[in-house]
Amino acid sequence: MQLTGAQALIKSLEMEGVEVAFGLPGGCILPAYDPIIDSTIRHILVRHEQGAGHMAEGYAHVTGRPGVAIVTSGPAATNLVTPLMDAYMDSIPMVAITGQVGRPAIGTDAFQECDTLGITRSTTKHNELIMDPEQIPLIVRQAFHIASTGRPGPVLLDLPKDILQATVEWWWPTDQEVTSSLPGYRPTRSGNGRQIKEAAQLLNAARKPVLYVGGGVLKARGAEALRALADLTGIPVVTTLMARGAFPDSHPHALGMPGMHGNFTAVNAMQRADLLVALGARFDDRVTGRLSGFAPDAKIIHVDVDPAELGKVRRPDVPIVGDCRLVIEELIRAIKTADAQPSAADRDATLGPWWEQIRSWQAEFPLHYEEWKQGDALKPQAVIEAISQHTPDDTILASGVGQHQMWASQYYRFEQPYTWVNSGGLGTMGFCVPAAIGAKVGRPDRMVWAVDGDGCFQMTAQELVTASSERIPVKIAILNNAYLGMVRQWQEMFYDERYSEVYLSPDLPDYVKWAEAMGCAAFRVSEPEDIVPTIDKANGIDDRPVVIDFRTDSNEKVFPMVPAGGSNDDIVVGPTPGRKVVQ
Amino acid sequence: MNHILSVLVQNRAGVLARVTTLFARRGYNIESLAVAPTEEPGTSRITIVVDAESTALEQITKQLFKLIDVLKITELDPVEAVVRELCLVTIRATGQNRGQVIELVDVFEGTIVDVGLDSLTASLAGRPGKLDDFAELVRPYGILELQRTGRVALPKRERQAARPVSRRKAG
Numbered sequence: 001m002q003l004t005g006a007q008a009l010i011k012s013l014e015m016e017g018v019e020v021a022f023g024l025p026g027g028c029i030l031p032a033y034d035p036i037i038d039s040t041i042r043h044i045l046v047r048h049e050q051g052a053g054h055m056a057e058g059y060a061h062v063t064g065r066p067g068v069a070i071v072t073s074g075p076a077a078t079n080l081v082t083p084l085m086d087a088y089m090d091s092i093p094m095v096a097i098t099g100q101v102g103r104p105a106i107g108t109d110a111f112q113e114c115d116t117l118g119i120t121r122s123t124t125k126h127n128e129l130i131m132d133p134e135q136i137p138l139i140v141r142q143a144f145h146i147a148s149t150g151r152p153g154p155v156l157l158d159l160p161k162d163i164l165q166a167t168v169e170w171w172w173p174t175d176q177e178v179t180s181s182l183p184g185y186r187p188t189r190s191g192n193g194r195q196i197k198e199a200a201q202l203l204n205a206a207r208k209p210v211l212y213v214g215g216g217v218l219k220a221r222g223a224e225a226l227r228a229l230a231d232l233t234g235i236p237v238v239t240t241l242m243a244r245g246a247f248p249d250s251h252p253h254a255l256g257m258p259g260m261h262g263n264f265t266a267v268n269a270m271q272r273a274d275l276l277v278a279l280g281a282r283f284d285d286r287v288t289g290r291l292s293g294f295a296p297d298a299k300i301i302h303v304d305v306d307p308a309e310l311g312k313v314r315r316p317d318v319p320i321v322g323d324c325r326l327v328i329e330e331l332i333r334a335i336k337t338a339d340a341q342p343s344a345a346d347r348d349a350t351l352g353p354w355w356e357q358i359r360s361w362q363a364e365f366p367l368h369y370e371e372w373k374q375g376d377a378l379k380p381q382a383v384i385e386a387i388s389q390h391t392p393d394d395t396i397l398a399s400g401v402g403q404h405q406m407w408a409s410q411y412y413r414f415e416q417p418y419t420w421v422n423s424g425g426l427g428t429m430g431f432c433v434p435a436a437i438g439a440k441v442g443r444p445d446r447m448v449w450a451v452d453g454d455g456c457f458q459m460t461a462q463e464l465v466t467a468s469s470e471r472i473p474v475k476i477a478i479l480n481n482a483y484l485g486m487v488r489q490w491q492e493m494f495y496d497e498r499y500s501e502v503y504l505s506p507d508l509p510d511y512v513k514w515a516e517a518m519g520c521a522a523f524r525v526s527e528p529e530d531i532v533p534t535i536d537k538a539n540g541i542d543d544r545p546v547v548i549d550f551r552t553d554s555n556e557k558v559f560p561m562v563p564a565g566g567s568n569d570d571i572v573v574g575p576t577p578g579r580k581v582v583q
Numbered sequence: 584m585n586h587i588l589s590v591l592v593q594n595r596a597g598v599l600a601r602v603t604t605l606f607a608r609r610g611y612n613i614e615s616l617a618v619a620p621t622e623e624p625g626t627s628r629i630t631i632v633v634d635a636e637s638t639a640l641e642q643i644t645k646q647l648f649k650l651i652d653v654l655k656i657t658e659l660d661p662v663e664a665v666v667r668e669l670c671l672v673t674i675r676a677t678g679q680n681r682g683q684v685i686e687l688v689d690v691f692e693g694t695i696v697d698v699g700l701d702s703l704t705a706s707l708a709g710r711p712g713k714l715d716d717f718a719e720l721v722r723p724y725g726i727l728e729l730q731r732t733g734r735v736a737l738p739k740r741e742r743q744a745a746r747p748v749s750r751r752k753a754g
Contacts, residue, residue, distance in 0.1 A: 118600065183654060184593060184654045311638070
């Protein structure tokens with residue numbers, strides 16, 4: 001069967017099971033947009049290419065399948081760089097397709113030409129410039145294989161216009177042909193048996209252990225296995241920003257989020273632990289604080305599918321390369337069959353004092369914020385608690401980056417995996433709106449809420465036009481404190497309250513009018529008693545997006561906080577200045 | 584400390600850029616670099632001399648191994664490997680010292696590859712230290728131009744000098 005390169009591309013995407021692509025056409029990618037008309041693939045026309053990238057990420061977050069973005073060359077490709085880097089940092093599977101000028105024009109500074117391959121070399125897991133049209137099906141298959149296996153990540157394919165216009169004989173490579181065409185790519189899946197046995201022994205002997213769970217557990221679809229491990233061993237569980245939802249917050253072993261804005265118990269349990277079991281986590285600086293002061297007495301078991309993570313930051317006592325779900329399952333077997341296997345009663349006795357200590361921290365230093373008083377603007381934490389309480393458990397929550405993101409992670413109760421979509425590693429402001437849209441496209445059966453800041457919202461709000469025209473009913477709660485809040489918080493705490501370039505105004509733009517102009521239902525909430533009724537109203541709207549402008553208190557700061565550069569032992573639990581906790 | 588990495592790669596467009604970009608992005612310095620196809624069609628060997636501590640080197644090799652086009656990485660112990668480098672050098676050689684320069688080239692088992700009115704170009708191959716010595720000795724006569732290739736290296740076979748850094752492929 002003879003096809004054009006463009007037809008071969010779209011057919012290859014269909015064969016890979018792609019149901020949705022997010023994109024925006026232009027000069028060099030034009031040939032690929034013609035067969036899209038006849039394709040089974042739903043194409044969602046974005047308003048800015050960055051939106052396409054973040055939508056693909058949101059889609060991938062909640063489905064586990066690679067998100068697909070299709071854009072043209074030059075400025076479109078450069079607009080995609082931020083989402084690619086975001087996906088790379090957070091290990092999100094994604095396949096990006098960019099147009100390129102025709103082969104004869106490459107290197108001539110042609111119109112809308114750029115060195116897409118060079119620019120995205122360090123923002124992708126892999127990228128390819130396709131120079132032979134016959135190779136399109138194979139390279140597309142390779143891209144999906146690389147994006148979704150091992151440590152997932154973004155793969156970019158750059159297609160010159162004349163390649164898309166060429167005529168090719170259609171073929172579809174077998175799995176065998178795909179793997180043998182990639183001799184340098186053999187991700188390890190199952191862990192080393194001897195190391196797993198060693199880990200099981202450490203786990204059985206530990207008196208103050210903590211399971212330090214990262215996003216890798218979600219990527220490996222390992223939430224169930226994790227729960228079985230926690231139930232079997234009785235070990236407390238902390239879930240990093242990337243792992244919220246991997247372990248239910250209502251579980252008695254859940255300690256919540258550790259790190260710079262983690263709760264006191266999660267941070268301190270790691271600090272005092274004698275064993276940290278890092279599962280798909282990477283000892284990020286936002287978790288460890290000053291490295292020399294991090295968990296000084298803990299032995300480390302580190303499980304990760306990426307061997308380069310083992311020993312990158314903290315040298316593990318037992319390194320295990322492998323898929324988190326498989327390794328956890330093998331670990332459970334090893335614990336159950338260990339020679340000196342403790343009984344449940346033994347375990348309770350061994351961990352008893354540790355849990356007593358943890359419960360006393362939880363009682364003494366719970367997450368808290370000051371109560372609302374007459375005349376105050378809304379407490380942002382209260383808005384998030386209300387959303388958490390007045391939406392179904394399987395609701396998907398997206399967020400942008402900054403104070404609202406931290407509050408969302410702290411005050412929203414996550415009960416199910418794949419219900420939290422956020423930008424962790426890169427910290428991309430503007431992620432929220434398009435990522436929420438992508439998530440809703442991926443899971444139309446779920447309610448999708450998003451908590452955004454007023455600063456973030458202004459960066460990518462135009463994608464609500466996309467959501468309205470495509471009837472993607474996401475619900476965006478703007479915590480409007482009229483500031484770039486996190487920067488303001490740092491200026492207040494570390495720059496003597498000298499506020500430099502952080503004020504945004506609560507009324508400019510008028511978020512309600514703006515949202516309505518983009519086809520959304522929109523509300524403004526200034527009084528606490530209106531929070532819940534407005535959330536309920538939004539829950540009832542399913543034919544278009546909803547935007548709620550919550551007027552929140554700009555004086556609210558995110559606590560606890562480990563000051564940048566400080567040790568986790570320097571954690572400041574609350575707003576009282578100078579108050580530190582010493583154990 | 585200097586380490587020699589012998590990196591076997593698929594010989595595809597852009598593979599060298601991928602390797603060097605990774606070094607730059609992770610903040611590692613390349614001391615010297617030599618690339619050429621191997622006996623195996625479709626593969627090239629990149630010999631990289633890198634100045635790094637052992638822990639940093641481990642991270643470099645692990646990150647390198649994640650590149651899809653990288654097939655195998657071997658760290659070569661300079662003592663247990665054959666290391667060679669080629670050097671072309673143009674030396675000022677006027678009437679009275681011409682003979683001395685030719686004699687030095689001879690002693691170092693080099694060859695004269697070009698002769699000018701008041702200069703000579705010599706080609707020398709050997710251990711990097713030998714090339715350093717030669718350069719020092721002819722410097723007083725005046726080095727007009729010097730070009731070295733960077734090191735190439737292979738493990739000494741019988742003594743099992745090569746230490747495969749990683750057998751596993753990264754995800």
